[in-house]
Amino acid sequence: MQLPFTKEQFFDLLAAYNVGLWPALLNQAAWGFAALFLLQAAVFFWTGVVHGRLSFAPWRNAWAPVA
Numbered sequence: 001m002q003l004p005f006t007k008e009q010f011f012d013l014l015a016a017y018n019v020g021l022w023p024a025l026l027n028q029a030a031w032g033f034a035a036l037f038l039l040q041a042a043v044f045f046w047t048g049v050v051h052g053r054l055s056f057a058p059w060r061n062a063w064a065p066v067a
Contacts, residue, residue, distance in 0.1 A: 005013075018025070048054030058064060 003010075059067075
């Protein structure tokens with residue numbers, strides 16, 4: 001099947017679309033998820049690295065197969 005445009009033209013169209021509508025493309029909930037993701041990263045760093053409680057050793061309990 002022959003397309004009426006080249007691959008470069010298609011990607012240029014997508015780039016122009018994203019540049020033209022960039023602020024409107026973000027879902028309002030995305031900002032909340034981004035904030036929660038950064039908070040999760042900070043808690044992970046604080047608990048695991050600062051307090052030294054980051055461990056990759058397997059646990060031998062009932063939750064191990066679920067994890």
